[in-house]
Every structure is written in C-alpha cells, then in structure tokens.
Amino acid sequence: xxxxxxxxxxxxxxxxxxxxxxxxxxxxxxxxxxxxxxxxxxxxxxxxxxxxxxxxxxxxxxxxxxxxxxxxxxxxxxxxxxxxxxxxxxxxxxxxxxxxxxxxxxxxxxxxxxxxxxxxxxxxxxxxxxxxxxxxxxxxxxxxxxxxxxxxxxxxxxxxxxxxxxxxxxxxxxxxxxxxxxxxxxxxxxxxxxxxxxxxxxxxxxxxxxxxxxxxxxxxxxxxxxxxxxxxxxxxxxxxxxxxxxxxxxxxxxxxxxxxxxxxxxxxxxxxxxxxxxxxxxxxxxxxxxxxxxxxxxxxxxxxxxxxxxxxxxxxxxxxxxxxxxxxxxxxxxxxxxxxxxxxxxxxxxxxxxxxxxxxxxxxxxxxxxxxx
Numbered sequence: 001x002x003x004x005x006x007x008x009x010x011x012x013x014x015x016x017x018x019x020x021x022x023x024x025x026x027x028x029x030x031x032x033x034x035x036x037x038x039x040x041x042x043x044x045x046x047x048x049x050x051x052x053x054x055x056x057x058x059x060x061x062x063x064x065x066x067x068x069x070x071x072x073x074x075x076x077x078x079x080x081x082x083x084x085x086x087x088x089x090x091x092x093x094x095x096x097x098x099x100x101x102x103x104x105x106x107x108x109x110x111x112x113x114x115x116x117x118x119x120x121x122x123x124x125x126x127x128x129x130x131x132x133x134x135x136x137x138x139x140x141x142x143x144x145x146x147x148x149x150x151x152x153x154x155x156x157x158x159x160x161x162x163x164x165x166x167x168x169x170x171x172x173x174x175x176x177x178x179x180x181x182x183x184x185x186x187x188x189x190x191x192x193x194x195x196x197x198x199x200x201x202x203x204x205x206x207x208x209x210x211x212x213x214x215x216x217x218x219x220x221x222x223x224x225x226x227x228x229x230x231x232x233x234x235x236x237x238x239x240x241x242x243x244x245x246x247x248x249x250x251x252x253x254x255x256x257x258x259x260x261x262x263x264x265x266x267x268x269x270x271x272x273x274x275x276x277x278x279x280x281x282x283x284x285x286x287x288x289x290x291x292x293x294x295x296x297x298x299x300x301x302x303x304x305x306x307x308x309x310x311x312x313x314x315x316x317x318x319x320x321x322x323x324x325x326x327x328x329x330x331x332x333x334x335x336x337x338x339x340x341x342x343x344x345x346x347x348x349x350x351x352x353x354x355x356x357x358x359x360x361x362x363x364x365x366x367x368x369x370x371x372x373x
Contacts, residue, residue, distance in 0.1 A: 007356050011303060012216065019209045028200040033317070035199075035208040035273045037310045042212050042266040044293045044309030045219055045302050050259035051291070052299035053223050054252060055235030060160030061290050063167055064135035064260040066281035068267030070171075070178070071134055072190070073277035074118060075127025079188030091122065094186070099176035112176045124191060128268065135264030136257050143253035152238070161284060168282035183278035190272045199273050208269050212306070215262055219302050222258065231255055296340045297347050304349025311348075312336075 022034055043065065050056045077083060083091035089107070096111050104111050108118050120126045142163065146156060171178050179185075190197045197204045222228050234241040234248045242248050271277055280286065290309070297308015316333050344351050 008303075011352075012220075015216075015303060015307070016213050019213065020206075022209075023202045023205060031202065031205045032200045032273060035205045036270065037313050038208045038212045039266050039270045039273065040293065040309040040313045041306040042215050042262055042269070043290050044297060044305035044307075045212075045215055046259045046262040046266070047290050047294035048297075048299050048302050048305035049219055049223070049262070050256060051294060052301070052305065053228065053235065054231050054255040054259075056252060056256060056259075057154075057157045057291070058160045058256075058259070058287075059157045059284070059291065060162075060164030060287055061259070061263055062282045062284075062287035063160070063164040064139060064263035065267040065270075065286075066167075066171075066277075066279070067135045067138060068131040068264030069271045069277045069281050070184070070267075071121075071131040071264075072124075072127045072268040073184040073187060073271050074121040075124045076187035076190065076271065076275075077184045078118065078122050079124065079191070080186050081188070082186050093118075093179070093184075095179045095182065096176060114174070114177045117177070128192075131268035132261055132264050135260040135267075139257045139260030140253065143256040144249075147249035147252040147256075161287070164282050164287055165284060168279050171279045171282065178279075179277075181279065183276060183280075185276050187271065187275045187277075197272055199275055204273060208273060211265065211269055215265070216302060216306060219258075219262070223302070227251065227254070292337050295347060296337060298349025298353075300346060301349035301353070304347055304352075308348060 019038065023031060026034060043061065046064075047058070047061060050058050050061075077093050078091040080091075082094050085094075092106055092108055092111060096115060097106070100106070100111050101113070108122075109116050121130075142160075146159060151159065172180050174180070189199070195203070197207060223232070230241065230246055231251050234246065234251055238248050267281065270281075289312075293309035293312050294305040295308075296312055297306065298304030312333065315336070316330075319332055320330075340347065346353070
C-alpha cells in the first residue's frame with residue numbers, strides 16, 4: 001500500500017498539472033478569472049501557515065493583502081495614460097487633479113499634502129519591492145509587540161481585526177492621496193523585462209499559476225524544516241517550548257511575517273490581473289472570508305486551504321451569476337460553511353486524509369497521531 005507521504009506528493013502533482021494545463025481549455029476571459037482564483041488560493045496558503053501551523057488566528061490578513069495591492073497599484077496608476085493627460089512633465093493621478101490645492105503646481109512633488117510620497121513609485125520595480133516589504137514590515141512591528149508582550153489566543157484576533165479597520169478608515173479618509181472610496185482605477189500594465197503583462201494573456205495566467213505553485217512548495221519545505229517543526233511545537237504547547245529554550249516570540253513573528261509576505265505578493269498579483277485597487281481589500285468581511293476559505297479546505301493543510309479558497313470563490317461566483325440564486329447566493333455559501341464546520345472540523349483535507357488512511361494509504365510512523373497536512 002502507498003504511504004501517506006506518497007499520496008501527498010501525488011496530490012500536489014495532480015494539482016500542479018491541473019493548474020498548468022488550464023490554458024489549453026480556457027479562453028482569455030476565463031483565464032483571467034482563473035488567475036484571480038489562484039491568487040485567492042495563495043491567501044488560503046497564507047492563512048493555513050499562520051493559523052493552522054503557527055496557531056495565530058489573524059482576522060486582519062486583508063491589511064497585508066491591501067498593502068501589497070496599493071504599493072504596486074500606485075506604480076501602475078502612474079503608468080496609466082490618464083496620469084499624463086494633464087499636460088505636465090511627470091505623471092499625476094487624475095484624482096489628485098480633482099483634489100488639488102488652490103494654486104498648487106501640477107506635479108507630484110506638491111500638488112497636495114503628501115503627494116511627494118508617490119514620487120518613488122514612478123519606478124515599477126520600487127512598487128514591486130514595496131508590495132512585499134511594507135506588509136512584512138507591518139507584520140514585523142505588530143508581531144514583535146504582540147508576541148513579546150505574551151499576547152495570545154483571541155486577543156491577537158481582536159488586535160488584528162481592529163488594526164485592519166483602522167487602516168481602512170485612514171485609506172478612505174486620505175481621498176486626495178489614495179483615491180478614497182474609489183481606490184485606484186484605470187491602471188497601466190505591469191512591465192517586467194520589457195514585457196507587458198496583459199491581464200487577459202496566457203503569460204499573466206502563468207505568472208499567477210507559477211507564483212502559487214512556488215508558494216505551495218516553499219511553504220511545504222518551510223513547515224517540514226526544523227523551524228516549522230519547532231513552530232508546531234510552540235503551537236501545541238508554548239510553555240513547554242519555552243522551557244526547552246526556544247524563543248517562541250521570534251518563531252511566531254517569523255511565521256507571521258512570512259504569511260504577510262505571501263499576502264502582499266497575492267495583493268500585487270491581484271492588481272496585475274484585475275487592474276484596480278480598492279479599500280474593500282481591507283474590509284473586515286474580506287479578511288474573515290479568508291479564514292472561512294482555510295477552514296473549509298482544512299487549515300491544517302496548505303494544499304487543502306489553497307483548494308478551499310479556490311472552490312469557495314468558484315462556487316460563490318457561479319451561484320451569484322445564476323438568475324435563480326442571485327438574491328440568496330451568500331446564504332448558500334454561508335450554509336455550506338456551517339455544514340463543513342459541523343461535519344468536517346478538519347475541512348475537506350481532513351476528510352480526504354481520513355479516507356486515505358482507511359482505504360488507500362499506509363501511514364508512516366511520523367504520520368500517526370498528526371493533523372492533516
């Protein structure tokens with residue numbers, strides 16, 4: 001009989017082959033939608049890493065996703081033709097022109113208070129770098145404070161929830177600097193190495209697909225590493241880990257930052273595929289939705305959480321576009337989540353894992369007593 005590790009490898013291989021083969025069956029429109037679903041899959045991985053493996057329930061993951069999206073969105077906004085239609089020498093976003101201070105020069109340096117912060121984003125390379133750096137920096141500062149102070153459990157969820165709501169309010173209130181409720185629209189295309197990534201092209205789909213695959217493989221290696229095993233030990237019994245000499249706060253902060261980096265990367269990819277940035281990325285409902293995706297797929301499984309995120313979003317999009325369920329699709333998705341929580345506490349991955357143990361695979365010694373991974 002097959003060992004559990006062999007089945008896991010087969011599951012990853014099937015998923016990777018499926019993702020890479022979709023362009024052979026989908027047209028440009030559906031490829032664009034599929035690329036967005038893959039981005040959601042990356043968010044599922046981020047939640048699984050943070051919640052399932054590190055035991056940190058972050059209800060403000062949208063903060064890191066939104067931060068990554070805005071960083072690249074600012075660069076792509078300046079690359080848009082509409083940012084050059086004012087007649088000046090350098091690009092200026094159209095919403096800044098509508099909110100310009102009386103008598104101000106039509107330049108990024110001084111059109112309104114704080115507009116100079118946009119100057120470095122004229123380089124798309126800077127926007128790409130900041131889309132990862134800013135979420136990681138925010139996570140490092142927040143994690144260092146929370147974990148060094150010994151905050152744990154539901155209090156972490158409350159703090160992250162409050163923080164994402166606060167940042168969203170700041171983004172919306174800074175209308176002249178961020179676009180406010182409207183966000184950033186009419187963006188240019190990402191240009192890398194002289195190639196423009198058309199959101200509806202096969203190349204853009206593969207950008208999202210390869211990014212997701214690499215994220216899955218790297219996080220898989222991470223959780224199987226010594227650091228990953230120590231982190232799981234801290235999750236199960238933090239006091240015992242501290243007694244053994246491990247710096248629990250350092251490990252928790254590290255995994256918190258890795259999860260933030262994945263979310264920021266997902267945010268920049270979403271901007272490339274959707275061509276807009278919105279403060280709704282930092283809505284509480286969106287952050288909670290990520291947790292639901294991971295719970296449905298299985299928070300103790302990186303691949304399960306990824307597939308859960310994709311399935312829930314495909315299901316939601318399909319039902320919402322049906323004339324029969326257009327008014328009730330959210331209730332249907334919510335009911336599906338309730339049923340999963342009641343009858344599949346470890347998510348879809350837990351069910352598959354149980355079937356494999358019972359009918360297909362022969363568990364190795366290291367698998368006995370473990371959670372689905």
